[in-house]
Amino acid sequence: xxxxxxxxxxxxxxxxxxxxxxxxxxxxxxxxxxxxxxxxxxxxxxxxxxxxxxxxxxxxxxxxxxxxxxxxxxxxxxxxxxxxxxxxxxxxxxxxxxxxxxxxxxxxxxxxxxxxxxxxxxxxxxxxxxxxxxxxxxxxxxxxxxxxxxxxxxxxxxxx
Numbered sequence: 001x002x003x004x005x006x007x008x009x010x011x012x013x014x015x016x017x018x019x020x021x022x023x024x025x026x027x028x029x030x031x032x033x034x035x036x037x038x039x040x041x042x043x044x045x046x047x048x049x050x051x052x053x054x055x056x057x058x059x060x061x062x063x064x065x066x067x068x069x070x071x072x073x074x075x076x077x078x079x080x081x082x083x084x085x086x087x088x089x090x091x092x093x094x095x096x097x098x099x100x101x102x103x104x105x106x107x108x109x110x111x112x113x114x115x116x117x118x119x120x121x122x123x124x125x126x127x128x129x130x131x132x133x134x135x136x137x138x139x140x141x142x143x144x145x146x147x148x149x150x151x152x153x154x155x156x157x158x159x160x
Contacts, residue, residue, distance in 0.1 A: 005143070006057055009136060013071060014054025016091030020047030020113030043088060043115040046074060050090045065144050072136040078128035085118035089130055097128030 024044045028037050053071045056064035071090075078087045078095050087095075094109045101124055 005139065006060070009068060009139070010054045010058035012054070012091030012136075013050045013057060013068060016089075016113045017047045017050025017052075017054060020044075020090050020115070021051065023113065024115070039117055039119070040115075043117070046071075046088060046115075047090060047113065065140050065147075069137055069140040069144070072133045072140065075130050075133035076137065078126070078130060080116075080118060080123045080126040082122050082125070083120060085116065085121070085123055087114070087116040089114055089133070092132045094131040095128050096131060097126050099124055099126045101125060 021044060024040055024047060027040055028044075049067075050071055053064070053068045057068050075089050075093070078097055079085060080087070089095075089110065090113045092109075092111050093114070094107065096105070096107045098105055
């Protein structure tokens with residue numbers, strides 16, 4: 001993995017996770033319904049995971065590519081419906097969306113972090129993907145498959 005790739009993905013995960021945590025924690029202390037605060041907790045956990053993934057990638061830890069792949073994979077879907085909805089992005093996003101009820105394509109791009117959920121809100125059915133997250137996942141898969149399999153000379157493996 002090249003240094004610029006490690007830095008770019010690491011900073012997006014770390015910075016996006018930290019930004020998401022800051023915004024999400026401010027929602028928890030603000031007055032509001034308890035249910036909305038409870039439903040925000042899983043997203044806060046995702047943002048905290050992003051901070052850890054970003055740090056691991058910047059430090060070059062073992063398993064960092066795999067963990068970052070799963071972190072970015074959680075950001076790929078965009079789904080809204082009358083029953084439930086989910087959208088999560090950390091660092092950067094470029095969402096392409098399709099609303100079948102009116103046959104409309106749309107997109108939006110953002111730097112920063114956001115999450116959106118809905119339960120029984122009567123929202124229209126919309127499906128989409130985060131292209132930045134798809135690109136990050138593809139890059140991470142490529143890097144995992146092409147990286148050198150030479151063992152680390154500073155590491156001693158214990159054979160039982």
